Amino acid sequence: xxxxxxxxxxxxxxxxxxxxxxxxxxxxxxxxxxxxxxxxxxxxxxxxxxxxxxxxxxxxxxxxxxxxxxxxxxxxxxxxxxxxxxxxxxxxxxxxxxxxxxxxxxxxxxxxxxxxxxxxxxxxxxxxxxxxxxxxxxxxxxxxxxxxxxxxxxxxxxxxxxxxxxxxxxxxxxxxxxxxxxxxxxxxxxxxxxxxxxxxxxxxxxxxxxxxxxxxxxxxxxxxxxxxxxxxxxxxxxxxxxxxxxxxxxxxxxxxxxxxxxxxxxxxxxxxxxxxxxxxxxxxxxxxxxxxxxxxxxxxxxxxxxxxxxxxxxxxxxxxxxxxxxxxxxxxxxxxxxxxxxxxxxxxxxxxxxxxxxxxxxxxxxxxxxxxxxxxxxxxxxxxxxxxxxxxxxxxxxxx
Amino acid sequence: xxxxxxxxxxxxxxxxxxxxxxxxxxxxxxxxxxxxxxxxxxxxxxxxxxxxxxxxxxxxxxxxxxxxxxxxxxxxxxxxxxxxxxxxxxxxxxxxxxxxxxxxxxxxxxxxxxxxxxxxxxxxxxxxxxxxxxxxxxxxxxxxxxxxxxxxxxxxxxxxxxxxxxxxxxxxxxxxxxxxxxxxxxxxxxxxxxxxxxxxxxxxxxxxxxxxxxxxxxxxxxxxxxxxxxxxxxxxxxxxxxxxxxxxxxxxxxxxxxxxxxxxxxxxxxxxxxxxxxxxxxxxxxxxxxxxxxxxxxxxxxxxxxxxxxxxxxxxxxxxxxxxxxxxxxxxxxxxxxxxxxxxxxxxxxxxxxxxxxxxxx
Numbered sequence: 001x002x003x004x005x006x007x008x009x010x011x012x013x014x015x016x017x018x019x020x021x022x023x024x025x026x027x028x029x030x031x032x033x034x035x036x037x038x039x040x041x042x043x044x045x046x047x048x049x050x051x052x053x054x055x056x057x058x059x060x061x062x063x064x065x066x067x068x069x070x071x072x073x074x075x076x077x078x079x080x081x082x083x084x085x086x087x088x089x090x091x092x093x094x095x096x097x098x099x100x101x102x103x104x105x106x107x108x109x110x111x112x113x114x115x116x117x118x119x120x121x122x123x124x125x126x127x128x129x130x131x132x133x134x135x136x137x138x139x140x141x142x143x144x145x146x147x148x149x150x151x152x153x154x155x156x157x158x159x160x161x162x163x164x165x166x167x168x169x170x171x172x173x174x175x176x177x178x179x180x181x182x183x184x185x186x187x188x189x190x191x192x193x194x195x196x197x198x199x200x201x202x203x204x205x206x207x208x209x210x211x212x213x214x215x216x217x218x219x220x221x222x223x224x225x226x227x228x229x230x231x232x233x234x235x236x237x238x239x240x241x242x243x244x245x246x247x248x249x250x251x252x253x254x255x256x257x258x259x260x261x262x263x264x265x266x267x268x269x270x271x272x273x274x275x276x277x278x279x280x281x282x283x284x285x286x287x288x289x290x291x292x293x294x295x296x297x298x299x300x301x302x303x304x305x306x307x308x309x310x311x312x313x314x315x316x317x318x319x320x321x322x323x324x325x326x327x328x329x330x331x332x333x334x335x336x337x338x339x340x341x342x343x344x345x346x347x348x349x350x351x352x353x354x355x356x357x358x359x360x361x362x363x364x365x366x367x368x369x370x371x372x373x374x375x376x377x378x379x380x381x382x383x384x385x386x387x388x389x390x391x392x393x394x395x396x397x398x399x400x
Numbered sequence: 401x402x403x404x405x406x407x408x409x410x411x412x413x414x415x416x417x418x419x420x421x422x423x424x425x426x427x428x429x430x431x432x433x434x435x436x437x438x439x440x441x442x443x444x445x446x447x448x449x450x451x452x453x454x455x456x457x458x459x460x461x462x463x464x465x466x467x468x469x470x471x472x473x474x475x476x477x478x479x480x481x482x483x484x485x486x487x488x489x490x491x492x493x494x495x496x497x498x499x500x501x502x503x504x505x506x507x508x509x510x511x512x513x514x515x516x517x518x519x520x521x522x523x524x525x526x527x528x529x530x531x532x533x534x535x536x537x538x539x540x541x542x543x544x545x546x547x548x549x550x551x552x553x554x555x556x557x558x559x560x561x562x563x564x565x566x567x568x569x570x571x572x573x574x575x576x577x578x579x580x581x582x583x584x585x586x587x588x589x590x591x592x593x594x595x596x597x598x599x600x601x602x603x604x605x606x607x608x609x610x611x612x613x614x615x616x617x618x619x620x621x622x623x624x625x626x627x628x629x630x631x632x633x634x635x636x637x638x639x640x641x642x643x644x645x646x647x648x649x650x651x652x653x654x655x656x657x658x659x660x661x662x663x664x665x666x667x668x669x670x671x672x673x674x675x676x677x678x679x680x681x682x683x684x685x686x687x688x689x690x691x692x693x694x695x696x697x698x699x700x701x702x703x704x705x706x707x708x709x710x711x712x713x714x715x716x717x718x719x720x721x722x723x724x725x726x727x728x729x730x731x732x733x734x735x736x737x738x739x740x741x742x743x744x745x746x747x748x749x750x751x752x753x754x755x756x757x758x759x760x761x762x
Contacts, residue, residue: 311741316406323407391754398761
């Protein structure tokens with residue numbers, strides 16, 4: 001192995017409130033500001049602030065040899081702006097270090113990439129690009145989609161927007177005994193594709209504090225040893241930023257692991273590269289072909305769309321939200337459009353998942369609802385009400 | 401019942417078929433016709449033996465019978481032999497739960513007119529959808545000149561009193577005897593039931609051993625059909641019943657005869673409690689049900705403002721079908737998770753309907 005390419009995902013959704021059609025108006029009619037703020041502040045305290053401070057220190061300490069990449073959704077950036085600008089400051093420090101590459105994604109961590117019509121997807125990407133540029137002063141050139149959702153037409157769209165590369169999951173069936181540790185290119189559009197090494201990523205992201213795991217406890221030395229003995233050009237380690245302090249709590253030793261990791265990796269003769277550097281250094285060795293009906297992602301055991309669109313309730317809610325789009329836009333009302341875009345956030349659909357076996361515990365961990373059924377009925381109730389708002393507005397406009 | 405509505409059908413002006421499965425309703429009726437005719441013939445025999453029956457046939461069902469007039473004819477024959485008919489909201493709706501009773505009254509009047517038109521009788525007894533009783537109901541019915549109300553003998557209403565009396569309210573009220581009604585409605589063909597097989601003589605002896613003036617037996621007509629499908633001889637039971645009653649000195653009477661024969665008794669909780677079958681929780685027990693009722697009321701208000709529109713009648717008719725109690729029961733908690741899945745479907749359809757109404761220009 002030559003390079004380690006790390007990418008961290010940062011996102012907080014705006015969760016829906018337990019909806020009842022009362023007199024409240026606008027954004028707060030649907031979204032639970034108090035709960036969202038609470039969760040944001042908890043995660044900021046446990047993860048965003050300590051993890052970012054540590055990573056910034058490590059970047060300094062290794063004098064340019066430790067690099068990584070991140071993307072921060074617009075939804076989270078706005079929450080930082082509103083509720084704790086200190087968090088925004090530490091992110092800006094990362095950006096200013098020039099050692100950290102920022103990637104683009106949809107501004108709302110949305111499922112818009114799954115629409116047949118990609119115009120909304122493009123708009124959300126542009127919105128993210130502008131926001132990242134405004135708030136952090138960086139202009140991302142590499143793209144990662146929500147939950148690493150990927151298919152040929154998503155790649156095609158991203159390529160046509162001028163991005164240099166895209167990140168997705170190293171799904172076994174897709175690789176068909178090829179290794180994820182090389183650069184590939186997308187079918188038909190030649191966009192370089194970086195595939196997540198899910199085994200090595202999940203060793204940190206999921207298994208780090210798992211006492212049932214035979215490798216427990218994981219040390220940076222051990223992990224770096226594994227990495228150095230693997231074959232390939234680049235090892236793509238993609239994970240939730242919340243691994244540091246939130247999914248793996250501080251007392252699990254995750255921060256000590258992170259502190260030791262860059263040194264151990266560099267000691268083994270590996271280097272750290274960001275996605276842009278990877279595609280400069282290594283040529284694609286093959287093609288990835290993912291038809292639109294076989295869309296992949298990094299979620300659950302299935303690594304497909306079933307975490308969000310696996311059951312009838314999810315598909316119905318998604319179809320409803322999608323179908324409303326052109327009408328929302330016709331209102332030209334930025335507030336309504338913003339609410340609609342927040343309703344496309346993947347998390348709402350994730351909460352409705354009924355896959356209890358295996359990954360269900362992960363779904364319920366992230367949800368504020370007592371059951372996926374509550375989540376679904378709450379979403380459709382809010383959507384019914386929102387649809388009403390949209391059509392009332394359109395009726396008013398018709399009168400004028 | 402609502403069909404599995406799929407939103408990709410697009411935003412159009414809806415037809416009845418957009419949300420409801422007309423062919424399915426038709427074939428369900430078709431399938432049942434021979435059993436309905438056979439049942440009614442047995443009921444005629446039963447009446448000849450001294451039985452008294454009152455039928456509450458919803459407007460929705462009467463409309464469906466247009467597809468096969470033989471069904472209506474067979475009910476007319478029952479009427480000619482002395483069967484009675486009661487009134488209820490035309491659409492088997494929960495409109496009595498709306499804060500404004502205008503919609504409810506309209507549907508009751510519609511039903512009363514329909515019964516008059518088909519059977520040439522003027523119903524004096526009222527049986528609300530799912531036996532719903534609200535605080536205002538009895539007073540509204542009095543104003544509408546009804547003489548008698550039948551409601552549910554549920555625990556939350558009786559508080560330990562027995563249902564075997566004519567109770568006092570704005571109009572006299574009979575309460576369904578739940579266990580005995582359900583012996584016929586539910587348990588009759590259950591081979592694991594300790595009292596299986598139920599014969600008329602056994603049933604009559606149970607009633608003979610009870611205190612009180614009158615036992616109100618109310619059950620779904622469809623239960624007679626399903627017992628037949630379970631190969632139980634429910635028809636023979638009904639034919640035998642009058643003679644068995646007579647043996648124990650019990651006579652079968654109509655609701656109106658009950659009022660004449662017995663003095664009304666006081667039941668304080670009847671004035672301030674709501675109920676439906678088994679209590680309110682089936683119908684109004686969970687969050688989706690509350691939301692649905694709330695939305696129905698809201699849609700009704702919007703619809704009022706669209707009265708001049710050419711599509712008003714069509715939309716109003718769909719609106720009334722959407723008030724069927726079955727839709728609420730379907731999303732009930734008894735239905736567990738499936739109830740919520742259905743509720744998501746129902747809300748999806750309702751959101752389309754509300755959208756369509758908002759799009760109507762007047």
